[in-house]
Amino acid sequence: MKQDVSEKITSLAKRRGFVFPSSEIYGGAGATWDFGPLGVELKRNVKDAWWRTMVQLRDDVVGLDGAILMHPRVWEASGHVENFTDPLVECRNCRKRFRLDDLPKGEELAAAWRAKKLDLSGVSCPNCGERKLADPRQFNLMFKTFVGPVEDTASIAWLRPETAQSIFVDFENIQQTTRKKLPFGIAQIGKAFRNEITPGNFIFRSREFEQMEMQYFTRPSDAPRFYDEWKETRLAWHVEQGIPREKMRFRDHADDERAHYAAAATDIQFAFPFGWNEFEGIHYRTDYDLRRHSEFSGKNLEYFDDVANERFIPHVVETSVGADRATYAILCAAYDEEPDKEGTRVVLRLRPHLAPYKVAVLPLSKNERLVPLAREVWSKIRPAFMSTYDETQAIGRRYRRQDEIGTPLCVTVDFVSLDDQQVTIRERDSMSQIRVAIADLVPALREKLGA
Ligand SMILES: [Zn+2]
Structure with a gap:
């Protein structure tokens, strides 16, 4: 029945022009999706609702639309070149590749791997059944490309794996031009790209997707309070979009699973038809990003507090939600069927502001x-x-x-x-x-x- 709902939504999305597989006449392009005439309206309404709440109705958040291509040093400073990896497991028999945590009992395996106690010798390949899984190797999820006509290491560029970095890199420009005082936030909606090993579940995990991110800059001592506040603020926003509170939950990240930049992190999970899964993350990123960009660029990104007469690097609380995932969650929450004289009436109970x-x-x-x-x-x-x-x-x-x-x-x-x-x-x-x-x-x- 649960899987059934998933299929019904995918089929409705295709049949009515919400979402199509990209390049379908060529057999598809591997978990990339096109939003059709109704989907583009729905997703745009989701993004507009986010922008209105996060930027237009607040006096402490401003917007940004940064470029996708950035200086390659940005991704060294951010830690993505080194750390933005997934453990990739290859079967020595059938050559199929898996993300470690996508294997059966994957969360246990991933925990064992982080503890350096992983033993795959007793684990069968989900594809061929042989117990011939090689030890994981780190696979970087960033898409690499080249700027200009020569494909050499000096011309490497990355498709951004998150929108957040242009916010950090533009921090000083924005702070100076807006003359904002701490605490304040910078919000951005834009495309991001991750070369996922195993994309799937419709638009839940795709290689090209859209993020709605906000970085909230604060004094270090205020950051824990804002982290808690933003958790509740963001949850309330999803309720306003028609997602029932009981279909969402927080999942705090354990110490050993947090991203390399985070001191505290929680997911907002939604009860998708295929199980509880993350569709928003709230992260306390400390001063990691601004400090690293100061070091790597040589530009001092300290903030001067003229009341306290202090200089320091602000701390950051991030809220990051996938526009595609939020749209999917909203579709799932809105989908309803009721019996009527012709059999079944299918109703998408979308809030009016989101309806195409x-x-x-x-x-x-x-x-x-x-x-x-x-x-x-x-x-x-x-x-x-x-x-x-x-x-x-x-x-x-x-x-x-x-x-x-x-x-x-x-x-x-x-x-x-x-x-x-x-x-x-x-x-x-x-x-x-x-x-x-x-x-x-x-x-x-x-x-x-x-x-
Ligand atoms: Zn195999």
Whole structure:
């Protein structure tokens, strides 16, 4: 049943144009995905909701849109060249490769490996069944490329594996141009790339993805308090996006599993159909990044506190959420089925601010007298709401189609409308219907959408 929901969402996403496998006509491009006409709207709404909450509604956070390509020294300073690795296990029999922690009992194996007590001699290859797994080797997850026409070590560039580094590298520029005082944050949404050994679970783990990250710079002594605050702030945001509190939990990282830069770290996990998994991380990164960039660039990135008359390197609390993972979690939380007279009604119970279309305009039929009025109604509401128009098939089928993609409201134009200049608003969740005058339609829709 659980797997079933996963398949249903993947199939709905494909069938209705939310998410397609990238390069599908060539057989796909290995766990990369394209967001189709509805998916791009949904994901954009998720990103807009994050940006509004994290930047526009706060007086202590500003935004940034940094370049993907950065100076290669950035990734040496950040520790990624040295440490951004996964243990890779290869089967000496079938040559298949696995991430150590993706093997059966992988978390135990990974813990044993970190404790330098790993013994794979009794572990069978999940592919061929032979007990011929070689000891893990470190595999760097960064994509390497070359800048300019010559492919030599002097021209190496990396596709960024996280957006955070441009925030650290631009810290001084941003602090000076905005004249922000601590504590303050810098937020960014952008693409990141990781050469995952075993991507999978639909858009959960892919090699190209989008992050929504915020680095909050504080005095060292304040950092633990802000770490706790941001945990709750971020959890509350997900609840506002329609994810039930009971489908999320924190998972604190053990001392030996934290990323190389973190002094404390927790995941916000979501009950995905394939199990509890991380979709946001909150990390106390200490002064690691700014200190390392000071060392590697030779530029002093200390902050001067003119009240205390002190110079120090700020500490950082990071919140980092995958836009794709958040979108997936929102889809999973919104997916619902209920029995009806035609069998099953599939409803995406998306919050209105996230729904790809807020309103669908539907003439009762394709009748030549109805269509012009329906189109006129659509042209009235189109500037106010992302909306769509559908005149094909029976009206019941069209309601179902809108339910399935999460459209909160349908506006139906019928023959009576021609005389009384009124239309019907039908709600997705309750399926209740009311009549309103076309002249009052936009305010009526706005009220129902809470927009
Ligand atoms: Zn094998």
